[in-house]
Amino acid sequence: MRGFNRKRVLVTGGAGFLGSHLCERLLEQGCDVLCADNYFTGSRDNIVHLLSNPHFELMRHDVTFPLYVEVDEIYNLACPASPVHYQHDPVQTTKTSVHGAINMLGLAKRLNAKIMQASTSEVYGDPAVHPQTEDYWGNVNTIGPRACYDEGKRCAETLFFDYHRQHKLPIKVIRIFNTYGPRMHPNDGRVVSNFIIQALKGEPITVYGDGQQTRSFCYVDDLIEGFLRFMDTPADITGPINLGNPGEFTMLELAEKVIRLTGSTSRIEHRPLPQDDPKQRRPDISKAKSLLTWEPTVPLDAGLERTIAYFRERFFA
Secondary structure: OOHHHOOEEEEEOOOOHHHHHHHHHHHHOOOEEEEEEOOOOOOHHHHHHHOOOOOEEEEEOOOOOOOOOOOOEEEEOOOOOOHHHHOOOHHHHHHHHHHHHHHHHHHHHHHOOEEEEEEEHHHHEOOOOOOEOOOOOOEOOOOOOOHHHHHHHHHHHHHHHHHHHHHOOOEEEEEEOOEEOOOOOOOOOOHHHHHHHHHHHOOOEEEEOOOOOEEOOEEHHHHHHHHHHHHOOOOOOOOOEEEOOOOOEEHHHHHHHHHHHHOOOOOEEEEOOOOOOOOOOOEOOHHHHHHHOOOOOOOHHHHHHHHHHHHHHHHOO
16 A cells, blocks of 8 residues: 555554554555544554654644544544543543544544444443353443443444444444553553552552452553454444453462562552452354354463563563
8 A cells, every 4th residue: 555545544542551552563564644643542642653754743622523534434432431530530431432433433423434343342341251252141230330431432332333333334343352562551541551560569469458459461462463354354244342351360470470570579468349340251262253253362471571571661670
């Protein structure tokens, strides 16, 4: 793709953790990239190295307002994705998911552009089925403190499939499981960044509950590869498709790994379990394997080493 044949791609939330990595990969593929972000959780620092690229454009924009641009594809990633951030302003979080989906779907409908929704494993809530398959409808508390995010993302999925059925819009819906890597927000309250920051400071590692609750951790490069493969599938493959790493680790196991890999003297400290915190979370990625020929390749230790190196250099150099 060169000159007038370059694919023009909009990435909402493009200055965020996942969005910045996606923008990089799209540029490497020869796309013109329009990055839209309101910097609620994203940062110019994440994409400052891309600003000199003539095929990269940065726009400060909030997706709860309409956007009028000309593009061929849209990746809708805009939404705070950690409890610390999405519970800070829960009404705005719901608006970002719902109004943002309506605005981006409206743009895609006008352009007949293919659009991908970054949904989340949180649509499964505190799952009664393990591991989670895409046909599981979830177990979500609709009035709890996490509902602004969980229900907002569920409603966004509804909108995407209704636009697909009603307007024949080409859609892709991805359910993202825990992802980590360089450019994570240091104060996002997520377990990987929390543990790494605490370990590098030599502070106690805070583990909630007994530490036996499990999560699956996917390195960011693996996830972005899944995004690109899914976007390239035929129109009849709409999803939702789980993307994540099926390797399952307890919080205690993760804490011990981080302490070992950082060489920290931190000790583990237990705190009460937050309300509606899922006890288990692991994706069934059978669909991704069969439809995208995709599965994660970066082991947890290797990914943690890269992430620790980023945090050490960025915040402790």
